Amino acid sequence: MGHTELLYILFSFLGTKRGLWMFGSEMQLLELCSKKQLGIREILSILGGSRTSKLRLIKELERSGSLELTQCPNGRGRPKKIVTLSPLGIMMLENLQSINDMMIKMNENDMLTVLEQLRLRNKIIDSGIDPYERFIEMNEIALNIRNSAESSASI
Amino acid sequence: MKSQDPIQLKKELEEADFQVSFFTEGNPCFVLTNLETATEIEVWVKPDGITLDVECLRRRREVKISRTADYGFWIIGPEDFIVNKLARRDRRSQDEVDVLSVLENEKSRLDSRYLQTIAERAGVFPLLKALQKKAKQRWG
Numbered sequence: 001m002g003h004t005e006l007l008y009i010l011f012s013f014l015g016t017k018r019g020l021w022m023f024g025s026e027m028q029l030l031e032l033c034s035k036k037q038l039g040i041r042e043i044l045s046i047l048g049g050s051r052t053s054k055l056r057l058i059k060e061l062e063r064s065g066s067l068e069l070t071q072c073p074n075g076r077g078r079p080k081k082i083v084t085l086s087p088l089g090i091m092m093l094e095n096l097q098s099i100n101d102m103m104i105k106m107n108e109n110d111m112l113t114v115l116e117q118l119r120l121r122n123k124i125i126d127s128g129i130d131p132y133e134r135f136i137e138m139n140e141i142a143l144n145i146r147n148s149a150e151s152s153a154s155i
Numbered sequence: 156m157k158s159q160d161p162i163q164l165k166k167e168l169e170e171a172d173f174q175v176s177f178f179t180e181g182n183p184c185f186v187l188t189n190l191e192t193a194t195e196i197e198v199w200v201k202p203d204g205i206t207l208d209v210e211c212l213r214r215r216r217e218v219k220i221s222r223t224a225d226y227g228f229w230i231i232g233p234e235d236f237i238v239n240k241l242a243r244r245d246r247r248s249q250d251e252v253d254v255l256s257v258l259e260n261e262k263s264r265l266d267s268r269y270l271q272t273i274a275e276r277a278g279v280f281p282l283l284k285a286l287q288k289k290a291k292q293r294w295g
Contacts, residue, residue: 101244104285106251111293114255121260136222143193 025057027100030093033067033085040069040081058083066092171226192221196228204242204277205235210269233261234270241279241286254283255290 025047032043040058044051061067066089074080085093124131161180168175174188183201188194205211214232231239237257240250258265274280 101246102282104251104282104289105246105248106255106286107248110248110252111255111290114252114259114290115294117256118259132218136220139193140221146193 023096023099025054026061027093027096029054029057029061030066030085030089030096033083034090034093037072037082037084040083043083061089065089189220192224194220196220199239202231202239203244204238204279205231205273206276211235214266214269233257233264234266234273237270237283238273238277238279241274241282242277251286254286258287258290 028047029043032038032046038046040055043058044054047054058067062069062083065086068084068086068089069081070084071079072082121131124134161178165175165178168187172189172191174190176186176188178185183203184197184199187196187198189196211231214235215229216232217227217229219227230236237254240246240254243250270283271280274283
C-alpha cells in the first residue's frame with residue numbers, strides 16, 4: 001500500500017464520528033505497543049475503559065496486519081501472548097502521529113480563555129491604558145512587594 | 156549585543172546582568188533572566204517555521220522590559236509570531252490560544268498577504284484557516 005493511499009484511507013476514516021474515536025484509541029494502542037512489549041491483559045489495564053471495545057480493537061489491528069501477537073514462555077503456566085508492532089503498524093503509527101500534528105489542539109475551554117483575555121485587554125484599552133505599560137507597572141509593584149518583604153525579613 | 160560568537164554573546168549577556176540558562180550548542184532556545192526586573196525572556200535561535208530574513212527583520216518590534224531600561228529587545232512581528240507558533244513541532248493548545256489572541260488583538264494591523272505567504276511557506280496555512288473559521292463560528 002502506498003503512502004498516499006494509506007493517508008487517503010485514514011482521512012476518509014476520520015471523516016466519521018466513529019473514525020475520530022477510533023483514531024485516538026488506535027494511536028494510543030499503537031504508541032503503547034511501540035514503547036514496550038506487553039501482554040494483552042497489561043494493555044487492557046493500562047488503556048482502561050471498555051475492555052470489550054479495546055480487545056476488539058487489538059483483534060482488528062492484528063487482522064489488518066498492524067499488530068502481531070507472539071507467544072512467549074511464561075514460567076510453568078500457559079505461554080503469554082505478547083503484542084508487538086509490525087512494520088506496517090510502525091508506518092501506520094507514523095501517519096497517525098503526523099495527522100494528529102495537523103489537527104487543532106484547542107478545545108471549547110481554550111476558546112473561552114481567549115475570549116476572557118480579549119475582554120480584559122479591551123477593558124484596559126477602553127480606560128486609556130496600554131496593556132503592556134500596565135504589565136510593566138504590575139511587575140514593578142510585585143517587585144517592590146518582594147523587595148520590602150526581603151528587607152523586613154533581614155531586619 | 157553585537158556578537159555572533161555564542162560564547163562571547165553569553166559573556167556579554169552576563170555582563171549586562173542577565174542570568175543565562177539552557178545555553179548549549181544545538182539547543183534552539185535559551186532563557187535570559189533579568190533579576191533586577193524579574194523578567195524572563197525566551198530567546199529562540201532557530202525558530203520553527205520562520206526565516207530570519209530581511210523581511211522578517213524589517214517587521215520586528217522593539218520592546219523594553221522596564222520603564223527605566225536604556226536598552227530594548229527585538230521581537231518578531233505578529234505575522235511571524237503566528238506562523239512560528241503554529242509551526243512548532245511540539246504545538247500545544249496554549250500556542251493556538253496565543254495565535255487566536257494575536258489574530259484578534261492585531262486584527263486591523265495584520266498584513267494578511269504577508270501572513271498567507273509565510274504560512275504557506277511553513278505549511279501551516281490550512282491550520283491557520285481552520286483556526287480562523289473556528290473562531291468566527293464561535294464568536295461571530
